[in-house]
Structure formats: structure tokens, C-alpha cells
Amino acid sequence: MKRLIPYILYLYLIAMYRILLADALAIGPVQIYLTPLIVMLVALNKDYIISLWFGIAAGLIFDCIDPSHMGVQMIILSAMGIVTSRVKERFNLESQKSLVLLLATGLLIFTIPHTLIYTTSGFSEFGRIFIRVVIPGIIYSTSIGWLYFMIKTSRISFHKIKELF
């Protein structure tokens, strides 16, 4: 049970982001894709089974606001989790560039079905939304992921920032 606490906190972070922070952190219509980002970051740090179940749980959190699509995000996010986990096992992802590229690719794959499912204005609007909202959103989210890797590898730290001033 104790092992589950960090994952439950991640799930609460997703819920908190969606309710309280999404609009505050948005740049115009561009939002951070925090849920897939967290799923991928968990998959990069944990094993296959944890990635799978965390994807399912995150999908449940994502879907429950709109129960008419219940299950869709569970499938998409758990698939993202296990694919990321497999890619991590098969490829050498030591460099930050490769990790950032993996995040960007994962987010791109996530956003295509997500945008198609949740865009109510139809397929004709897809291209416009994809260029104006989704691509900037992927860049924004990947930047957050990159920041996370920088902090994790201590390339950015409180002391270094303090020294700057």
C-alpha cells in the first residue's frame, strides 16, 4: 500500500491540474498535456506493469469528467505507458535529447486521437486546431518535461539559480 502513495499523489496532481491549474498555466488556448506527460514520465522511471496500471488509472481520472467517453483515455494512456516502457527497455535513452524527443513523439501520438475524439466542430476544424493549439501544446508540454529532466539530472538546481543572482 505504501508503494502506491506516490502514484495516488500523481493522480491527485492530474486532477488538481485539470480543475485548478490548467487555465492558469495556459498560454492563450495552448495548454500543457500534463496527463500523458506524467504517464510517460512514470513509464520512463518504472517498469512495464506499473506503467500499464498507472496509464489505466490516469485514463480513468481523465475520462470521468466526461463519462460518455469512459474507457477511451484508459486505453490510449495505458498504451502510451506500455509503449514508452518498451521503448525505454529496447533503446538507449541516456541522452536528454532522446528523452525529450520521445516525450514529443508520445505527446504527438496522444494528441491525434484525443483531438479527433474531443473536437466537437468536426474533422474540418482538425487541421486548424492541430496547428494553432495542439502543436504549440506539445512544444509547451515537452518543455515542461525537459525542465523536469534538467532538474532530475541536477543541471538546474536551486543553488545554481541562487548563484546567478
Added chain:
Amino acid sequence: MDWQSSWLKEKQTLVHTIIAFLLAFILLLAGNNVAGFVGNVTNTVFYYPFNQLKSSLSIFSSKSKTIDDLNTKLAELTVHLQLYNEIVEENKRLRALLGFIPPESFRIVPTEIIGVSGTGIPNTILINLGASDSVRVNQTVINQSGLAGRIAQVMDDYSVVYLLSEPRCRVSARVSNSREQGIIRYKMSRGMYLDNCPQQGEVTVGDTVITSGLGGIFPEGIVIGTIEKIDSPEKEFFHDITIKPVVNFNGLDELYVLVWER
């Protein structure tokens, strides 16, 4: 059993994947009832605290804005009150200088209308203040525009008000500019008019008519209306002046009783 558990251990990843996707597919294909129930439970566990926090923050933010607005209004009204107090003091000094007896002071008590009667236009209303609220017969009733009427009958908790549209309610009035005096009356057939105003007096259309304070019922200076039409028939001593009241008797909402503090 051993071979089964060892097989499960070997194929653990596969088993987990199958169970997880099966669960997702069940939820995807299940009806709205199941999806709704699962969604509700998840919402309650994960989103409810943040939703509550968000609504509290939103209420706090709107209240904070209201407080800011009220503070601004308070500052504005404080300045107005100071100016008003200065005017009152100046008025007292001038009255003392002229040898006038200062009028009795009164307080304004807000009241609610609980009943209206009248044909065509309301002329009598019932308000929720009575003798227990220090309301007495003949006290003045106003609204934000001007004079509305007077208290005609008082019960413990209710009072009957004769509006100016009630023929029995007459007011001693004067024209604000020329100080010409007369009596405000109301007739169903011709509306409100200023009676007993001699033709020698200078009155013009658009002049404001106020209470003169001479009748001993209404305090001086309360706006009644404006002169709408003046007829000066030959062989008549008085003008025939039609008054347009400032108070809309059909749209009365907030009323105040001037309760005299004796």
C-alpha cells in the same frame, strides 16, 4: 497448481495487460449507467476536493471584489456625508440668523409594500411598519424620487398609506422658483394639479413643485413634481396647473417613512 502459478509468473506481463485492457474495454462498451457510476465515484474521490477549493476561491474572489467596490462606495459616501453635514450646519446657522424655528428632526425608516389598492392607478397601500415601529398618523412617506404620500391609519404592525394619487391626500406646496403657494390635489378625471395658485403669480412649465411645510404634516422641501401644463382661464382668480408627479405610483418599490423624533 505449481505449473499454473509458474506459468502465471512467466506470463505476468501478458496477464496484467489482458486484465487492464479488458477492464478498459468493459467500461468503454458498458452502458451509461456503469460508466456514470464509475465516473461519479472517481469524481468524488479525486475531483471533489479541488472543485470545492475552486468554488471557495471563486466565492472569495467575488467577495473580495465586492468588498473593494463597497470600500470605494463608502469613501465616496463619506465625502458626500461630510458635505451634507456642512450644509446642515450652514442651514442651521442661516436659520438661526433669520430667526426661524428649526424643524423637528426625523429618521428615515425603510419599509416594504405588502398590499396595494386603487382603480387604474394605486392610491392606497399597506406597509409593514406600524405603531410598534413608532409610525404615527400623518407621517410622511417618500421614495428615492420624492414625496409618495402620508400615513393614514396605523395598526400595531401595519399602516395604511394614502398616496398622492388618493383624492383625500392633499399637500400644501409651493413652486420652487417663484415661491408661489398652493395645494396639491388629485382627481381621477384630471390627475394631479396645483390648486389655489393665483394668476398673478409667476409660474412656468417645468418648474419644480415642493412641499411648503405649511400644512404641518409634511416637512418643507420635499419634491412633489414638475409643472406640466398651465391654463389661465379668464374670469378665474386661480391658475389651472397640471402637475407631473416625480413618483411613479405604478412602480413603487422602496419606500421610507419619515419618523419624527420628538
